[in-house]
Amino acid sequence: MAKRKKRNEWFDWIKALLLAFGLAFIVRMFLFAPIVVDGPSMLPTLHDRDQMIVNKFSYHFQEPERYDIVVFHASAQKDFIKRVIGLPGEHVAVEDNVLYIDGEEVEEPFLNEQKDNMKSYQTLTNDFTLEALPGGHEVIPEGHVFVLGDNRGNSTDSRMLGVIPIEQIVGKTNLIYWPFNRIQIVGKED
Template sequence: MAKQKNEWLDWLKALIIAVIIAVVVRMFLFAPIVVDGPSMQPTLHDNDFMIVNKISYRFGEPEQKDIIVFHATESKDYIKRVIGVPGDHVEMIDDTLYINGEIVDEPYLDSEKEALADGGNLTNDFTLEDLPGNYEEIPEGYVLVLGDNRRNSTDSRYIGLIPEDQIVGKVQLTFWPLDRIGLTK
């Protein structure tokens, strides 16, 4: 009887330790997230399941082209691509991205640009000064984000610059559906 009781206590301890480890990993290191909507197509699709690295920006800063998750409202998180970082001046002219006056290649948009049936631009022209806040350059502690589906994305063009303290983490891995499993680029 005592041996059976000790075995149950060992199992209970192991279960409690596993739950504590899972909670710590989920709260501080990594978290699963599901894409809700088409704003990041063709890179990410509605209902893709991904892993968000919550610690990447504790040791570094967001970089251009990172895909991030951030708190857009108290109850809603958005997934977007970082386009501009502190010190940058951003403008879009005739579907060409300029950062600090230099052309920046966006290969993740090539298929979408080629597929434009109406011959128009994927991204409407704008400058940083046109966005909410009327900044001349992105201030410290903020990033400018855009969705890859530029014609259907609520991003910095509408909601303004994103405070870095609202960033949840960097999207690094898609794990569902299985045919889309892989590192996120």
């Protein structure tokens, strides 16, 4: 009797552990995943080694929006984290540190601090037009977005990679959970 009770107790523990691992696997694969920021391309918004949570399911219900911070597959081995700047059907250009979408000036509030600290002779974002970038598109094709890092002088983004297929986006991120002194939710203003 005691052996049977002990065997049932072990069986209950094994079932509980398997259930816990199964739930963790489902959450990690389909809902949320951790990511570590690698490099300075999103400074000052995100710092190298910031740890964040990626929401993997939000884009199953909605399309990416301008200024969302997204994680996408840049290659089979590497994911990048950048900010969505242009949406399908739009034309993107930068001239004299000003972003233009379809010829209209667009504010980038997350760059205000960097612009305020610039010297008059410095350039935050080199001039470009969508046509001059890889792919040579006149407008961003359907099913694609245009992404840039906040640290425009040190970012591998759509200026080098071309437009990013939405299907390569892993998810949206805005929660920094580590290190403790950086815990915050970053948004479109940050």
